[in-house]
Amino acid sequence: MLQNNLKKLLGIGYPIIQGGMAHISTGVFAAAVSEAGALGTIATASRDDVYVREQIAAARKLTKRPFSVNIVLTNPYCKEIIDVVLNEGVSTVITGAGSPAPYMKDFLSNGCKVIPVVPHVRAAVKMEDLGAAAVVAEGGESGGHVGSVSTMVLVAMAADAVRIPVIAAGGIADGKGFMAAMALGATGVQMGTAFLATKECPIHPAYKERLLAAKETDSVVTGSGTKDPVRCIRNKLTDNYFEMARTQVPLDELMKPLTGSLLRAVAGDMETGSLQAGQIAGMLREIKTVRETIEDVMNGAEQALERLKKLDL
Numbered sequence: 001m002l003q004n005n006l007k008k009l010l011g012i013g014y015p016i017i018q019g020g021m022a023h024i025s026t027g028v029f030a031a032a033v034s035e036a037g038a039l040g041t042i043a044t045a046s047r048d049d050v051y052v053r054e055q056i057a058a059a060r061k062l063t064k065r066p067f068s069v070n071i072v073l074t075n076p077y078c079k080e081i082i083d084v085v086l087n088e089g090v091s092t093v094i095t096g097a098g099s100p101a102p103y104m105k106d107f108l109s110n111g112c113k114v115i116p117v118v119p120h121v122r123a124a125v126k127m128e129d130l131g132a133a134a135v136v137a138e139g140g141e142s143g144g145h146v147g148s149v150s151t152m153v154l155v156a157m158a159a160d161a162v163r164i165p166v167i168a169a170g171g172i173a174d175g176k177g178f179m180a181a182m183a184l185g186a187t188g189v190q191m192g193t194a195f196l197a198t199k200e201c202p203i204h205p206a207y208k209e210r211l212l213a214a215k216e217t218d219s220v221v222t223g224s225g226t227k228d229p230v231r232c233i234r235n236k237l238t239d240n241y242f243e244m245a246r247t248q249v250p251l252d253e254l255m256k257p258l259t260g261s262l263l264r265a266v267a268g269d270m271e272t273g274s275l276q277a278g279q280i281a282g283m284l285r286e287i288k289t290v291r292e293t294i295e296d297v298m299n300g301a302e303q304a305l306e307r308l309k310k311l312d313l
């Protein structure tokens with residue numbers, strides 16, 4: 001049997017990562033995921049180093065298991081956050097929105113594993129060359145800020161292009177999706193949307209209800225063609241956005257209602273909030289615990305494998 005080196009690499013029980021989710025995946029939430037055997041991730045988005053230190057402390061009160069910190073490299077507090085992460089001895093960082101190249105030496109000399117999120121194969125190769133421990137290949141069906149290449153294409157091609165572990169993200173919320181990612185060459189998955197529909201997730205109940213009601217066709221991308229494409233569930237905010245885009249209002253006017261819109265959704269504003277979620281929201285039918293979410297994926301993966309073995313191909 002092939003050894004799953006990702007579990008060993010990250011010190012986790014299941015090859016599942018909870019993706020960092022801005023303003024949502026706090027230290028408490030990440031700790032719940034890590035306690036359930038996957039890798040929890042603290043989001044830091046545009047927050048400062050004081051916030052990050054507090055969140056790491058909150059996680060450590062609740063778990064002795066590993067968790068990661070997601071660092072958005074465009075955050076003006078990025079350098080200070082990295083100092084906190086290294087001082088605190090966090091074992092893994094998941095980076096996004098750019099290249100971690102300027103900080104790689106510091107990360108590696110402190111024994112911190114770096115897992116960049118990549119939207120295309122070229123970036124995966126570059127990150128391997130820089131010394132990344134693994135890459136998250138995130139397809140365009142993901143929730144939040146997205147690239148344009150689908151998970152199906154990206155994971156298969158990235159897995160051929162690099163020797164470090166490839167973690168598939170985008171459109172995975174059950175065992176079938178997990179097993180499909182393994183077939184494409186991934187050794188683990190990162191999920192975001194599936195973790196939104198959990199009891200422990202600190203978003204407003206109305207946001208969770210909307211996720212359960214969503215069909216796969218309710219997923220739209222605001223800001224495509226700009227540097228800020230974001231996948232979310234259709235609502236008044238997005239209807240207005242597309243109407244304004246159709247009438248070709250200036251870009252700053254078009255993008256203005258989107259500013260701070262995830263925070264509004266998290267607080268329960270279903271009209272002017274951005275209900276960030278992936279296409280796979282269409283699959284979500286019930287609010288589960290974090291543990292149930294993880295275990296259902298792993299049990300479903302076994303069933304998917306059994307089915308594959310019976311197929312006469």
Ligand SMILES: Cc1cc2nc3c(=O)[nH]c(=O)nc-3n(C[C@H](O)[C@H](O)[C@H](O)COP(=O)(O)O)c2cc1C
Binds near residue numbers: 018024145193279
């Ligand atoms: C509400 C929301 C917020 C997100 N915020 C971040 C973030 O701050 N940093 C990041 O690297 N990825 C972010 N993501 C992406 C997730 O970490 C993950 O890669 C993605 O959700 C996987 O695709 P899925 O939603 O289909 O499971 C976010 C996703 C969602 C749904």
